[in-house]
Amino acid sequence: MKKISLTLALSLMAAVPASAEVLEDVLARGTLNCGTDNTAPGFGYLNTKSGKMEGLDVDFCRAVAAAVLGDANKVNYVTVTDKSRFTAVQTGQVDVVFAHTTVKPGRESAITVDFLPIMFWDGTGAMVKTASGVKSINDLEGANLCTTQGSSTEAAIANILTAKGWKNQVLTYENLEKLYGALDSGRCDAMFTDKSALAAWRGNSAKPDDLTILPEIIEKSPFAGFVAANDSRWRNALRWITYGLIQAEESGITSANVEETKGSADPAIRKFLGVEGTFGADFGIPADFMAQAVAQVGNYGEMYDRNLGPTTTIAIDRKGTLNALWTEGGTMISPLWN
Numbered sequence: 001m002k003k004i005s006l007t008l009a010l011s012l013m014a015a016v017p018a019s020a021e022v023l024e025d026v027l028a029r030g031t032l033n034c035g036t037d038n039t040a041p042g043f044g045y046l047n048t049k050s051g052k053m054e055g056l057d058v059d060f061c062r063a064v065a066a067a068v069l070g071d072a073n074k075v076n077y078v079t080v081t082d083k084s085r086f087t088a089v090q091t092g093q094v095d096v097v098f099a100h101t102t103v104k105p106g107r108e109s110a111i112t113v114d115f116l117p118i119m120f121w122d123g124t125g126a127m128v129k130t131a132s133g134v135k136s137i138n139d140l141e142g143a144n145l146c147t148t149q150g151s152s153t154e155a156a157i158a159n160i161l162t163a164k165g166w167k168n169q170v171l172t173y174e175n176l177e178k179l180y181g182a183l184d185s186g187r188c189d190a191m192f193t194d195k196s197a198l199a200a201w202r203g204n205s206a207k208p209d210d211l212t213i214l215p216e217i218i219e220k221s222p223f224a225g226f227v228a229a230n231d232s233r234w235r236n237a238l239r240w241i242t243y244g245l246i247q248a249e250e251s252g253i254t255s256a257n258v259e260e261t262k263g264s265a266d267p268a269i270r271k272f273l274g275v276e277g278t279f280g281a282d283f284g285i286p287a288d289f290m291a292q293a294v295a296q297v298g299n300y301g302e303m304y305d306r307n308l309g310p311t312t313t314i315a316i317d318r319k320g321t322l323n324a325l326w327t328e329g330g331t332m333i334s335p336l337w338n
Helices: 006-015 022-029 056-069 085-090 105-109 153-164 176-185 195-203 232-251 267-272 279-283 289-297 300-308
Strands: 032-036 044-047 052-054 075-079 113-129 145-148 170-173 190-194 211-213 220-228
Touching: 022 032, 022 056, 022 232, 032 056, 032 085, 044 056, 056 075, 056 113, 056 232, 056 289, 056 300, 085 113, 085 220, 105 113, 113 176, 113 195, 113 232, 145 153, 145 176, 153 170, 153 190, 170 176, 176 190, 176 195, 190 195, 195 211, 220 232, 232 267, 232 279, 232 289, 232 300, 279 289
Parallel strands: 032 075, 145 170, 145 190
Antiparallel strands: 044 052, 113 190, 113 211, 113 220
């Protein structure tokens, strides 16, 4: 038998998560350590007026806590950046990360994390000051371009520069707040990141008309939460919690009617809500895990509308987009619950 090299041995050890039984750790601790951003309006953002974390990513943290621990408030939010988010979950600092993270093969193969189901479809784009007169990415030759450190957008910008033969200066910043500050102060001419984040910062600015989001989509960006690799029990439970929030919307189960829906004669609905069946026990979590998640946080549609919908300053309409339910022409779909 050939001896395994020290380098390979160490790399294999590094690929193993800090705890192979995260579910047991969470149940014993009684709190979910959830990694999220606090500078991304609509996804993960600290509301300075209320002092509370808000956003779609934050609501997924809360839904997991409600499902696993029975209380959506049992969350310890750990701030992560594009650069630190993978290390945080690999080292056990957090149990799961929901932080507007794009699903990519290298992140599961080389970084060794497991992604959960896609919970939002986005695209990478750029925003400039309207006064610059820039109408397209093609107008940015020689401009200072900026994005966040450790994001996949860094590679996307590099590809653009290589393809066009440009020599632009590219500046990177720790988080979205500092990234927007660089655009606002004039340190950079174009802010590159996910279009949802661009819409959020534009919508929350003092003068939205002073900012223009360029029309191009550089690359598709499907967002998903992720956990450390090699812990299928924890991953599977969170995978089905994510699916369940989408299924609840499709089935018309909301935070307002979940209790009365438990009286449904439909066997699939009764299993879904934990009235019958062994889904919860088999996952190692409470029988009514989906009923708790929906009752306390809402279904996917409720979560979306609260954080990104037409009544918010971000106002990203789902109709006719990939983020609509599959029954409405989108891609949001859950496998069967029977």
